[in-house]
Amino acid sequence: MHRLRTTVVRLRPITAPQTAKSQSQARLAAVGGALRTFQPMRSYTASVSAEPFLNGTSSNYVEEMYYAWLENPRSVHKSWDIFFRNANAGAPPGAAYQSPPPLGGVALGLANAQAMVGVQPNVEKLVEDHLAVQSLVRAYQIRGHHVAQLDPLGIMAAIDPGPPPSDIITSNDKLDLSGYKERLYDLTAEEFYGLDESDLDKVFRLPTTTFIGGSESTLPLREIIQRLEMAYCQSIGVEFMFINDLEQCQWIRQKFERPGIMQFTLEEKRTLLARMVRSTRFEEFLQRKWSSEKRFGLEGCESLIPALKTIIDKSSMNGVESIIMGMPHRGRLNVLANVIRKELDQIFCQFDSKLEAADEGSGDVKYHLGMWHRRINRVTDRNITLSLMANPSHLEAVDPVVQGKTKAEQFYCGDTEGNRVMSILLHGDAAFAGQGVVYETFHLSDLPSYTTHGTIHVVVNNQIGFTTDPRVARSSSYPTDVAKVVNAPIFHVNADDPEAVMYVCNVAAEWRATFHKDVVVDLVCYRRNGHNEMDEPMFTQPLMYKQIKKQKGVLQKYAEKLIAEGAVTRQEYEEEIAKYDKICEEAHARSKDEKILHIKHWLDSPWPGFFNMDGQPKSMTCPSTGLTEEELGHIGHIASSVPVEDFTIHGGLSRILKGRAAMVGQRVCDWALGEYMAFGSLLKEGTHIRLSGQDVERGTFSHRHHVLHDQNVDKRICIPMNHIAPNQAPYTVCNSSLSEYGVLGFELGFAMASPNALVLWEAQFGDFHNTAQCIIDQFICPGQAKWVRQNGIVLLLPHGMEGMGPEHSSARPERFLQMCNEDPDAYPKFSAEEFAVRQLYDCNWIIVNCSTPANYFHVLRRQILQPFRKPLIVFTPKSLLRHPDAKSSFDDMLLGTHFQRLIPDSGPVCEKPDGVKRIVFCTGKVYYELTRERKNRGMDNTVAIARIEQLSPFPFDQVKVETDRYPNADLVWCQEEHKNQGYYDYVKPRLRTTVDRTRPVWYAGRGPAAAPATGNKAAHLVELQRFLDTAFNLDAFTGQS
């Protein structure tokens, strides 16, 4: 209560009387005592609509005129003199103004008007009253929602408005203003805009910023108040006046203010009732059959179902063909049944825990599964595809994923304005206010490469989160305030008024179709049961639940209303109920025949044509990922040139491009060029590529330069990658908002839509992925196991200890490795030919740390050329981007070449392997430090160095070749990361398994630590030297066991 009361006081009218008082008092003091007949009042602004020339922009000028006239009537033009004198004399609205005299003559009007001069002056009252009415209208528009009857329970737990704002009269019987003010606020007449009872029957001209008049331009004050109340203080509370676009504000005013707008045909009412029947009886059916099962029922917000259906109908009418939805637990089964129209028997099967799953993977609980369904929309008779995305428990995490998938579908069907594909996001009140990813998702909504051209958000605002009251769950008045950051209008609506719900949903859909911007529908409702059906809510919300127990169900209330109106008969209503109950019973009977559960039937993103009829890969081989010499040369040429005319690039960039051209001439690639070769070739082969993340266009380390900027023309850019070949696929490279959670979620969603695109998200530095951990832990790592859905997203995570401090160093490989589903203690039983591909097929994700540009090139191409999709995590280099040795010859990228899971030592050790005393296994950049050190120590014959490029799945077979090759060597794992981090804990048991535990595995690397890296450069170098010493000291492990 307290919070809103203070809000109200704070918001108390920028009322004319108050502002005017202070301003004009100051002014009056200046002009002295010549003004005895005038009250201190900015009277000129009172009647903007009455005097059309008194609009906002002219008011300052008029103000000056007015004060000048007050001081000396002759100091202003005659016409102003007449105007002020007429107004002063009580001329009605519009009559005070007379045109200025034409040049060279005296206007007739002027002469007539002059006749009025001399009447008893009371202009200040008139103008003040008009100003008051205008302020009143505005107050309802701004704050009417605080007074609206939004809470079905009438206890306003969620809205907590305190007493009504002082500047709004809340109902007809309160029109006794003096009593009203006395009771509530002790306001003086001036504080209530100077209006009192005697003004109620006066007629006022309406400002142009309201539509309450319909075809009338003037109305009595009593009627104005009644109409404002009808528009803003019934079951709908509209929050929109913060929107900084006049056209949009006017559009909304029209939608809610026009008299008679909330009228529905008989057919609409009956459809609404039928939808309410389905929604209500579905939950009742589940409750009857499985009373002790968690289902997170919708009771208390049954109107969600007609709400969604209204949005879908209206959007279908507007041409939308595909809707992608994301939603939390509450009412999800109901949405699946009654919105998506999943077969009821399939839903009911999910309650049978004894049914065996037919698919691989661990599956998920029923209220997390997704769905995809194409059907005819009965209202529009048009095809519509509805998909509900599978999601984890983590509330709101699915939001950006839905957006990414929506964007992808729009992209693939060329829907550049979101006319055919759209998204709907559902939220709980507590989660919507509490989860930061909601904000991150809103901030994607208007960015060119991320917009989905408007999302309709629906909040199931049951005024509680589990056991927590709103007053301790958020600091904002409403759970929806976050939407204001993107100027999305917010329609609060009492969910116990289904017609009002239907109305706002129609407006929301129209808003999206008109402005292509986000909009929020806040369904203010209650939760009839506990958080789930097993929970006791009276422990924590006793009073609320006492009220809820008394609360009549919304279906019953609405049915009674329609029966009373004669829109349906009781018999028809009962028949409708019986009909739906029968449908449920029959489906339940059918569900008992089901013997097996198919998670596949709950797929939200089918990939038609990608798998064979059994849902398996079409082959189990991967072709060579190499290219022809010409292709390499051609792409290299594009990478080192500016393929458009008259385009001035930066001098530094010219040098970079020249350097690239020189490399192409020498048939070598650095990291950036290797990436170019992979992207360019895939684009040429028809694969869309999308690279997104913070500063990816240039590349954080200024190595990529995929977008060239004309140095002379603002915003003129060139993306050479889009000039590879005439029929190539488009390349999207986009700097993102500074978000990881939101943007990674978005790209994951984008990658879900099609297997035929390479979608990459690059972290600025690898460690920043931890703010997107939920997307990694809940979607990327276990997605296939939970939801039988593959995903080929690529994460590029810059990683490496380079003395840059605790952050910016480690992409935390240990975390990714720890989450691999591979058994470290079992050597895989695959044939030699299939070993690599079978391992890949079984893994939950692929983790690589490439040491050469060629290998990076191959792994990117393999991601598309392999016959299935797995997420790919790439630890990418920083200093290696420019390391003179970290280059690859074209020879390593030609046709017939492929990704090397392990790069064996090809140096002198190969000649006499028996003489090799140690084999050091490593991954990534440390290889270059090891080879330098080995050379310095003259140990090229005694120590072999093997690079494990693919960490997961672990290349057991190739590691075995190496351990067998050097039978007399001890085995060392060397890493630059700390011992409790990096790869050691992952690699050691696998190396042991490879050698059948016959040989020990020693460690050379940094000791255990809490922070990923030291902040001191000198300490960094000391540590480096120390572990290199260990790696090459052949006695380092002597005597240890």
Ligand SMILES: Cc1ncc(C[n+]2csc(CCOP(=O)(O)OP(=O)(O)O)c2C)c(N)n1
């Ligand atoms: C990120 C996250 N934190 C905590 C939870 C545990 N949890 C599940 S439902 C819930 C309450 C959600 O309240 P609200 O968003 O209002 O939805 P309601 O259940 O009221 O429909 C909580 C805290 C969760 N699922 N996700």
Ligand SMILES: [Mg+2]
């Ligand atoms: Mg809630």
